[in-house]
Amino acid sequence: MHQADRMTSSEQRAAGSLAAVFAFRMLGLFMVLPVLATYGGNLAGATPFLIGVAIGAYGLTQAFLQIPFGMLSDRIGRKPVIVGGLILFALGGLLAAQADTMQGVILGRIVQGAGAIAAAVMAMVADLTREQHRTKAMAMIGMSIGVSFAVAMVAGPLIAARAGLEGVFYTTVVLALVGIALVIWVVPPVSHAERHRDAGVIAASFWPSLRNPELLRLNYGIATLHAILMASFVAIPLALQEQAGLPREEHWWVYFCALLISFFAMVPFIILAERKRQVKGVVVGAIALLALVQPMLWLSVNSLPWLVSAIVLFFVGFNLLEATLPSLLSKIAPAGGKGTAMGIYSTSQFIGAAVGGVLGGAVFGAYGLGGVFACCGVLALSWLLIGVKMRQPAHVSSYRLPLPQELVRDEALLRRILAVPGVTEAVVVAEEAAAYIKVDTLVLDREELDRAVASDR
Known part of the structure; x- marks a missing residue:
């Protein structure tokens, strides 16, 4: 677990651009929350029940498609899944923007939720960053979600005041298109997609x-x-x-x-x-x-x-x-x-x-x-x-520790890792040539951990 001082320019670009993609999508979902109840009542067929359905409808498809889309990205690649999800999100925004009934808005929100790219984005972050910087990159995405929620709560009412509810949905379409452009032209390509137990x-x-x-x-x-x-x-x-x-x-x-x-x-x-x-x-x-x-x-x-x-x-x-x-x-x-x-x-x-x-x-x-x-x-x-x-x-904190190939079948390796002060839990995954460990960072003896997994011990 040798620490490099800072992220490479490619890692910074990957983490920053994927955080932006995530933020734009969540911003589009959240902007509707503070305005749908007050502006949606003018739509044909609007009832309190259907307004509630429209507010939460995205969650249904998001819940059931997130994990399958993440697994699909392991097979066909991260970028196709993320771009496909953002296209669905844009189409849902168009449907909702052009709807003149509450049922149409609900359909649009359901399609928006079908663009469930969260798992694929997280896996791509893991693909494009080294072990020692992965937590930092994931934290950037977590921060982007919080910022997008805050911006959405303010931007939604401001946009609706000037362009109505349809203007809010058209804004989500623009955000999705910007996200697609980022994925295609800014996010670095993945040379080899892997399954990451801490990200997928x-x-x-x-x-x-x-x-x-x-x-x-x-x-x-x-x-x-x-x-x-x-x-x-x-x-x-x-x-x-x-x-x-x-x-x-x-x-x-x-x-x-x-x-x-x-x-x-x-x-x-x-x-x-x-x-x-x-x-x-x-x-x-x-x-x-x-x-x-x-x-x-x-x-x-x-x-x-x-x-x-x-x-x-x-x-x-x-x-x-x-x-x-x-x-x-x-x-x-x-x-x-x-x-x-x-x-x-x-x-x-x-x-x-x-x-x-x-x-x-x-x-x-x-x-x-x-x-x-x-x-x-x-x-x-x-x-x-x-x-x-x-x-x-x-x-405790979680780490993925790459292992020398000659050690992955060493039956004593797991015992040596667990014996290191500060290591509370560990599992060796031979097919990944890696150990996943949980450590108390205040107690961990890093030098002893390095010696435990050294190939020349």
């Missing part, structure tokens, strides 16, 4: 990941988090407009303030989770905040200052969990199984988004705004009851 789904790891109670708890959590998000965006824009009296053209500043304040508010808690190793306490506290803020949203709908304050607290809890849960998964997932665990986690997230949109629309139609916030509160409480039982995770 491996069939042998699938069942163990599904049986792991800690991972199951986490999968339920991310599904619940995104169900609450989608259901909330059936209600929050309407609460701002119809109850608090804020015109829909001005909603952007509410989301801007909420996201800006929540960003600075969550930084100390992320430091507490990572540096002070209090991940469980931070996660459980954020879930509790998410549960407590629901009655606040309900009670403050007639007062703009109080409603905005409740929305700020909602985003503090949401963004803190969105930032912390992937790190938690990385700590919990078994060595060599992080990619599979992440694939199941992402699938759970998109299923939650689909269910949340439908649930939010149905509850709003039957019980109004208060019903939606009560429903979200029950969801958050159910997660809290499950979350308090989670174990405090070991504070």
Whole structure:
């Protein structure tokens, strides 16, 4: 695990351009959230239930196609799958932009979700970066998702105010086309695509990941988090407009303030989770905040200052969990199984988004705004009851360690690796000539690890 000082220009180009591709696609998906409830009501056939379906519809196809598309990219190449997914995303945007009925918008959102390129992008990042820089490249993509969400919450209302709902969807088409151009002309070519256990789904790891109670708890959590998000965006824009009296053209500043304040508010808690190793306490506290803020949203709908304050607290809890849960998964997932665990986690997230949109629309139609916030509160409480039982995770990091070919069949190799101080878990994969290890970086003796895998020992 020798560290090169910095990424090569090719690695920087690959990580930056793929992060941009990911961000443009997620920006296109998220921009619709703050405007669909307020602008979609003018479409023929619009009902609260169908608006909820439209908000979460992308999650259905995204959930079921993400893992198959990732596996397909192992066979036919990363770029064809990513470009094909972005074409589907653009076509879905066109369908939704030209639709004059809510059913047409739903169809467009379903087609947008079918462009499920997340797994293929992650695998391509792994193909184009060296082991010692892969975590950094993955972190760039994670940051791009957070930035795209923040930009979307502000850009969606601004674009809709000037060009209507169809303008938002046309913008998603342009973003998809820019992404295609980046993939074709900027992202470096992959000389040899491989299956990466830390970036892709491996069939042998699938069942163990599904049986792991800690991972199951986490999968339920991310599904619940995104169900609450989608259901909330059936209600929050309407609460701002119809109850608090804020015109829909001005909603952007509410989301801007909420996201800006929540960003600075969550930084100390992320430091507490990572540096002070209090991940469980931070996660459980954020879930509790998410549960407590629901009655606040309900009670403050007639007062703009109080409603905005409740929305700020909602985003503090949401963004803190969105930032912390992937790190938690990385700590919990078994060595060599992080990619599979992440694939199941992402699938759970998109299923939650689909269910949340439908649930939010149905509850709003039957019980109004208060019903939606009560429903979200029950969801958050159910997660809290499950979350308090989670174990405090070991504070470990995952690495893929290339091995000399002559050592991969050495039966003593695994014992030597596990004997190194700081190594908590390891698995040797002979066909990849690599070992996947989990280490406590504060304890790890790197020199001893290098000696354990040296071919001339």
